Amino acid sequence: MTFPNGESQERLKRMEEALKDTRRLVVLTHDNPDPDSVSSAVTLAYLVSQRLKIPTKVKYGGIVGRAENRAMIRNLGLRVSPLTESDFKPGVDLAVVDMQPRTGNNSFPRNRKPLIVIDHHPLRKTTKADFLDIRTEYGATATILTEYLLISGLEIPSAIATALSYGISSETQDLGREAREKDIQAYLALFPLSNKKLLASIEHPKLSRDHFITLSRALHHSFIYKNAIATSLGEISNPDFVPFTADFMLRCERITWALCLGRYKDRIIVSIRTTNAKGEAGRFLRRLIGKRGTAGGHGMIAGGQIHCTTMEHEHCTKLEEEITQGFLKKLGYKDAVEMTPLLLPSQ
Numbered sequence: 001m002t003f004p005n006g007e008s009q010e011r012l013k014r015m016e017e018a019l020k021d022t023r024r025l026v027v028l029t030h031d032n033p034d035p036d037s038v039s040s041a042v043t044l045a046y047l048v049s050q051r052l053k054i055p056t057k058v059k060y061g062g063i064v065g066r067a068e069n070r071a072m073i074r075n076l077g078l079r080v081s082p083l084t085e086s087d088f089k090p091g092v093d094l095a096v097v098d099m100q101p102r103t104g105n106n107s108f109p110r111n112r113k114p115l116i117v118i119d120h121h122p123l124r125k126t127t128k129a130d131f132l133d134i135r136t137e138y139g140a141t142a143t144i145l146t147e148y149l150l151i152s153g154l155e156i157p158s159a160i161a162t163a164l165s166y167g168i169s170s171e172t173q174d175l176g177r178e179a180r181e182k183d184i185q186a187y188l189a190l191f192p193l194s195n196k197k198l199l200a201s202i203e204h205p206k207l208s209r210d211h212f213i214t215l216s217r218a219l220h221h222s223f224i225y226k227n228a229i230a231t232s233l234g235e236i237s238n239p240d241f242v243p244f245t246a247d248f249m250l251r252c253e254r255i256t257w258a259l260c261l262g263r264y265k266d267r268i269i270v271s272i273r274t275t276n277a278k279g280e281a282g283r284f285l286r287r288l289i290g291k292r293g294t295a296g297g298h299g300m301i302a303g304g305q306i307h308c309t310t311m312e313h314e315h316c317t318k319l320e321e322e323i324t325q326g327f328l329k330k331l332g333y334k335d336a337v338e339m340t341p342l343l344l345p346s347q
């Protein structure tokens, strides 16, 4: 099997045709971007600015919270910045990566249509674009962008190769979660071009004291029932603590489903993780949250949010209990079950 195959060649051509009248481009990631979306966005910006000479900026909504993601941007000198109102002014075309508008996890304006959408999440009915490249069979959006980059014939800067390697490895937990042959091939193509020292500095960053405080809270507020674990973090200073905690708790022995909830600004952030490759976590969480908010994801990972009219403690606690009970019910534990603390007093 050749990598990349002719399909990406064809798609790159069509993408460039879609950009023929573009004078300026903004590439938008999802809110609180992860390494997959950041590396995909900077690679798209590099392709467009180098090949078509179109001035291109990478923008994100929310914050970059996770220490690894901050290290990635800082140590690789990636040019990404928070979104401002003026990014959406007329005359600027918009591209989105690793997300689709109107799914609740991004700040794409409702009155605009993106020129380009490149993503590996399932296509939503509402998604429209001049150029659409959705590949759900890929473990990472960064793999799609790696194919474009390899086909473009452009020189591959070490910072971009390193960013994409980390994008693929973190999205797939070192190629173990939802990674397919394409992801492995992309990673292997990038590996010789990546800066190993910088890669290590991204994977093992210093952690804030806040991180340890939240970790302690997570441990004390985790409850188990059979193969399920649920954690309520309460108020958090950094939305990325929620997916981080869900990943971490899933490592507990015998646990195959993890739910984590955290209160951030005007919403409750929800993450689901499962070790079940057929878990359909995205659909699971969309049904669990229902009309209370929005959610998305894929086979083994999913994220969502519940917008709250009030963040009053009682109200949030009640909502969180509802979600936790719903989580257990969807796993087949029909009656209201009693969960036990993860940290039982030592015997």
Ligand SMILES: [Mn+2]
Binding pocket: 036, 037, 098, 120, 139, 140, 141, 171
């Ligand atoms: Mn992704």
